[in-house]
Amino acid sequence: MDLKDMSVPLSFIQGVMERMEMILAAQAQKGQPLTWTESREGLLMRHIFSRLNAISKPNVGFRTAFVPQAYPPCTLPFSALTKIMLKDLRLETHHKGKYLILRCIVPSYRLINVMSIVEDECGDVIMLTLRHQDESRSWDEILGCGMILAVKEPYLRRMSDGTNGIIVDHVSNYKHISMKDNLTPDRWQERPPECYEKATTCNITGKELAKENMHFSAISSSYTEGLSRCPTEEELCTLKLNRSEAYFMTDHLESALLDIESVEKMSKPEDNLLLDKARVLYEMQKFREYCDTLKPLAVKDPKNEELRKKLQRGIDRLIEQERGRYKFSKLYDEVTMLRPPVLDHATYIGPVAVKSADHRGRGLFTTKEVKAGDLLLCEKALGLAFVDTSAPNYRGTLLVNAQQGTATIGGQVDLLTIMIQKLQKNPSLIPVISELHHGSYEPVGVSFVDDAPVVDTFLIEKVLSLNIFACPLTTRDCWFGSITKNDVRINKSNAKLGSCGLWKVASYINHSCNINAQRSFIGDMIIVRASRDLAPDTEVFTGYDMPSADGYDELQKKFQHYGFECDCAICQDYRDTDKETHIKRNRLIAAASEEIERLTRSKTAKAEAIVERLAACYTKPALEVPRLGLWDIQFQLAEKYSIYFKPEKIVEFGLKSLESLGYVIQGGEIPCESVTLKVIQWGLMMPLVLRCWALLSLSYHLVAPELEGQAKAYAKITYRVCIGEDETFDKAYRELLL
Numbered sequence: 001m002d003l004k005d006m007s008v009p010l011s012f013i014q015g016v017m018e019r020m021e022m023i024l025a026a027q028a029q030k031g032q033p034l035t036w037t038e039s040r041e042g043l044l045m046r047h048i049f050s051r052l053n054a055i056s057k058p059n060v061g062f063r064t065a066f067v068p069q070a071y072p073p074c075t076l077p078f079s080a081l082t083k084i085m086l087k088d089l090r091l092e093t094h095h096k097g098k099y100l101i102l103r104c105i106v107p108s109y110r111l112i113n114v115m116s117i118v119e120d121e122c123g124d125v126i127m128l129t130l131r132h133q134d135e136s137r138s139w140d141e142i143l144g145c146g147m148i149l150a151v152k153e154p155y156l157r158r159m160s161d162g163t164n165g166i167i168v169d170h171v172s173n174y175k176h177i178s179m180k181d182n183l184t185p186d187r188w189q190e191r192p193p194e195c196y197e198k199a200t201t202c203n204i205t206g207k208e209l210a211k212e213n214m215h216f217s218a219i220s221s222s223y224t225e226g227l228s229r230c231p232t233e234e235e236l237c238t239l240k241l242n243r244s245e246a247y248f249m250t251d252h253l254e255s256a257l258l259d260i261e262s263v264e265k266m267s268k269p270e271d272n273l274l275l276d277k278a279r280v281l282y283e284m285q286k287f288r289e290y291c292d293t294l295k296p297l298a299v300k301d302p303k304n305e306e307l308r309k310k311l312q313r314g315i316d317r318l319i320e321q322e323r324g325r326y327k328f329s330k331l332y333d334e335v336t337m338l339r340p341p342v343l344d345h346a347t348y349i350g351p352v353a354v355k356s357a358d359h360r361g362r363g364l365f366t367t368k369e370v371k372a373g374d375l376l377l378c379e380k381a382l383g384l385a386f387v388d389t390s391a392p393n394y395r396g397t398l399l400v401n402a403q404q405g406t407a408t409i410g411g412q413v414d415l416l417t418i419m420i421q422k423l424q425k426n427p428s429l430i431p432v433i434s435e436l437h438h439g440s441y442e443p444v445g446v447s448f449v450d451d452a453p454v455v456d457t458f459l460i461e462k463v464l465s466l467n468i469f470a471c472p473l474t475t476r477d478c479w480f481g482s483i484t485k486n487d488v489r490i491n492k493s494n495a496k497l498g499s500c501g502l503w504k505v506a507s508y509i510n511h512s513c514n515i516n517a518q519r520s521f522i523g524d525m526i527i528v529r530a531s532r533d534l535a536p537d538t539e540v541f542t543g544y545d546m547p548s549a550d551g552y553d554e555l556q557k558k559f560q561h562y563g564f565e566c567d568c569a570i571c572q573d574y575r576d577t578d579k580e581t582h583i584k585r586n587r588l589i590a591a592a593s594e595e596i597e598r599l600t601r602s603k604t605a606k607a608e609a610i611v612e613r614l615a616a617c618y619t620k621p622a623l624e625v626p627r628l629g630l631w632d633i634q635f636q637l638a639e640k641y642s643i644y645f646k647p648e649k650i651v652e653f654g655l656k657s658l659e660s661l662g663y664v665i666q667g668g669e670i671p672c673e674s675v676t677l678k679v680i681q682w683g684l685m686m687p688l689v690l691r692c693w694a695l696l697s698l699s700y701h702l703v704a705p706e707l708e709g710q711a712k713a714y715a716k717i718t719y720r721v722c723i724g725e726d727e728t729f730d731k732a733y734r735e736l737l738l
């Protein structure tokens with residue numbers, strides 16, 4: 001949210017319009033047989049030039065890709081599909097129930113997607129494009145020369161350069177096959193079976209490949225191959241442990257654990273095996289099992305300092321996970337060092353649970369009473385796309401939807417590939433993602449076929465578009481500078497090109513303009529805190545976008561993408577208020593702003609009178625409906641009085657502005673009748689509320705010193721709500737007061 005719709009009009013992106021028109025025009029040729037307008041040599045030559053270009057200019061301009069209309073991944077096994085040849089293909093057609101066997105005949109290259117030229121058994125050739133491939137995997141490991149692939153339900157498309165090609169949108173719609181695979185045509189099975197290497201030889205080859213960082217090849221063409229060649233028990237253990245290491249290196253954590261556990265069951269596990277197991281468990285964030293695995297080793301070897309540190313690391317994570325206790329300064333330290341800022345911390349899900357939320361679908365609800373500032377959750381992202389536009393090798397990605405005439409830029413595009421890869425490697429996450437809100441998209445409902453996970457690109461795309469959050473590197477740095485400079489909205493709009501992430505539990509939080517919780521970020525951790533005192537079983541709401549006094553229609557437009565219209569008290573009141581009152585309010589807001597700008601030390605009456613008239617335009621109690629236009633103006637006045645050093649006036653308008661946001665505050669007026677300042681009820685949280693409390697505290701220092709500390713304590717709670725933590729409050733507070 002904040003960014004959800006990162007669509008940009010296409011008209012200003014040079015060259016894209018023509019390519020898009022070409023793609024749309026090709027729709028008219030749907031169903032026509034594939035014809036070759038270019039010789040094999042011509043196609044190869046063009047590919048080689050494009051490859052050279054991709055190698056020599058890897059970081060120039062935007063990378064552009066065109067997305068097709070959604071279609072489901074194949075859910076049938078190869079045994080239920082019919083083999084076809086390239087000449088059987090039809091243009092712009094999804095060949096359901098069919099598969100192709102293709103061999104890569106040139107080295108591949110990558111722009112956004114990995115591309116190469118492939119041939120079929122008849123020797124016909126075509127461009128093959130694999131979307132959403134692992135960025136960390138070398139081109140040659142994905143589409144190396146000589147590799148054989150089986151492509152399920154191929155889609156033949158007109159490419160944006162006017163040629164025809166096969167694009168594989170779903171990573172589960174293809175697989176590499178070995179030369180001895182039953183699917184491999186006889187004529188491509190060059191080596192007779194007796195020449196096949198023994199299990200030990202496969203193991204040696206695997207280790208050599210792993211040394212060259214070719215872990216994917218080591219897994220599939222060596223270790224897995226070796227396991228199929230009647231290994232002895234010892235060879236089997238070695239192959240599995242080596243494969244587990246390669247799985248670990250490539251983030252296939254579930255497979256890495258399975259291999260280790262299968263060896264563990266065979267004999268009394270050695271310490272090294274348990275250490276490897278613990279390492280995988282840690283990465284899987286299974287911290288209880290991690291500690292349980294390491295504890296016996298630490299007991300056996302109490303002087304082993306390294307082991308003690310490892311165990312302590314797990315205990316620290318458990319304290320975070322189970323008690324929600326974080327050393328936030330450590331999180332900030334890591335953020336400065338790690339790129340992407342994926343932090344070494346655990347998820348805490350506090351007193352909240354997912355429940356039905358009427359017309360809003362599901363929502364997140366409190367499970368017990370919480371106070372303003374309390375931690376509801378601190379969650380690690382399932383996936384984070386970190387975009388650093390200032391990095392020297394920054395290269396934007398543009399995903400063009402020709403049908404809708406829009407393009408998506410930035411993190412959201414990268415996140416799609418990150419999530420697809422994550423699910424393919426760790427399939428137990430597939431149901432977690434499929435359960436997230438996906439609007440009217442119909443998932444295929446099949447999780448595995450041919451022993452491989454079914455990963456639906458278009459489902460994930462939909463889930464991301466409805467659930468991701470834009471995230472600054474840290475909210476403290478992003479917002480805090482803004483709060484002191486009083487230009488909050490400028491920074492927020494910059495999020496458009498930026499980083500974003502997907503969080504499992506936070507995704508269930510529905511929107512309200514009248515929020516009762518606030519989210520913030522440190523690296524890939526989202527922190528959600530209550531911004532009001534909440535009774536048990538209260539639905540938690542954050543704002544997908546910030547409401548403003550006059551932005552009602554624009555705000556509702558932003559929600560169209562999510563398929564709802566906000567019916568919170570603020571929006572309802574906006575709709576119920578007659579046009580004349582809106583016009584009057586806007587006129588008075590403009591007049592008050594102007595007058596406050598002109599205000600001098602001695603000439604204050606006119607501005608105050610306008611603010612008074614503005615206040616009279618609101619009839620519903622601020623407790624029920626926060627008065628956004630009025631709060632802004634009253635706060636501006638308090639700020640102006642701070643320039644003229646009028647503490648009584650700052651207090652008067654500071655308190656009034658908070659009341660306009662629905663705060664009920666007892667005992668803060670000047671002259672002071674009580675030594676206690678108490679927030680009886682918290683109102684709408686806005687970032688500038690923090691500055692308001694700081695101004696109040698500063699003013700009390702001069703006119704009611706006994707209230708200074710109490711106002712500062714409320715500033716601290718506000719800081720905790722908005723920034724996510726209060727460890728850095730004291731330093732920030734000093735800056736706030738400057």
Ligand SMILES: C[S@@+](CC[C@H](N)C(=O)[O-])C[C@H]1O[C@@H](n2cnc3c(N)ncnc32)[C@H](O)[C@@H]1O
Pocket residue numbers: 359360361362363436437466467507508509510511512561562563564565566567
């Ligand atoms: C991030 S999801 C929130 C969780 C979602 N309600 C669910 O059932 O999984 C966003 C979707 O929730 C729904 N939603 C969020 N806030 C809403 C609101 N104030 N009114 C109606 N629907 C809302 C919309 O369908 C929106 O696309």
